[in-house]
Amino acid sequence: xxxxxxxxxxxxxxxxxxxxxxxxxELILNAEIFTHQNVNREAVVLQTPSINxxxxxxxxxxxxxxxxxxxxxxxxxxEKNSKSWLKKETYAVYEDQIFAFKKNTLKKxxxxxxxxxVEKQNQWEATNGFCFIKPIxxxxxxxxxxxxxxxxxxxxxxKNLKVIKEGDLVGFTPYSEYEFIIDGxxxxxxLTKDISIKYxxxxxxxxxxxxxx
Numbered sequence: 001x002x003x004x005x006x007x008x009x010x011x012x013x014x015x016x017x018x019x020x021x022x023x024x025x026e027l028i029l030n031a032e033i034f035t036h037q038n039v040n041r042e043a044v045v046l047q048t049p050s051i052n053x054x055x056x057x058x059x060x061x062x063x064x065x066x067x068x069x070x071x072x073x074x075x076x077x078x079e080k081n082s083k084s085w086l087k088k089e090t091y092a093v094y095e096d097q098i099f100a101f102k103k104n105t106l107k108k109x110x111x112x113x114x115x116x117x118v119e120k121q122n123q124w125e126a127t128n129g130f131c132f133i134k135p136i137x138x139x140x141x142x143x144x145x146x147x148x149x150x151x152x153x154x155x156x157x158x159k160n161l162k163v164i165k166e167g168d169l170v171g172f173t174p175y176s177e178y179e180f181i182i183d184g185x186x187x188x189x190x191l192t193k194d195i196s197i198k199y200x201x202x203x204x205x206x207x208x209x210x211x212x213x
Contacts, residue, residue: 002047006092012042015069039070063100099130132156132187137208147208158192171197
């Protein structure tokens, strides 16, 4: 199956990340299908579109919009799939529904004298128009906020950025951030155009990752 404009994908694992293992037991975090917080946002690319100008290739791992795998109830109370659903665990998404990707490549390695294929670990890359920012801890003792608002460390940068780079301390406009959990890190997805300023480090900045992660 190949589409002219859509990426054909499947969830990287289950559709919902609502189960956490504690020892030898499993804890269900959320049983409501319509909430987006526990929807899986990682997918595997099965096919790329015929018209494709991105670096994303077949078998790459991608970060997608939270509504892609989410199920919902219609006005009659019937459970429905998202508009991206095709069949079984197969979905079709446009390029602007993909926010980051990493190569899922195999490399040869020798073990006990024989060659085997092992997965190569690659870093996430933000797609054009998007960035991911790591919040930093608030050091204001009079504030009840755990993190500083509208500021963070640029973790995964849009490759079209010229003035700022990954690792820089940046500010972004109000209500432009959207929370994602990627590899156990809480990050904000921010449109590149909403990054408003580059700050200089003062030496006391510390990245914020909540204990519940």
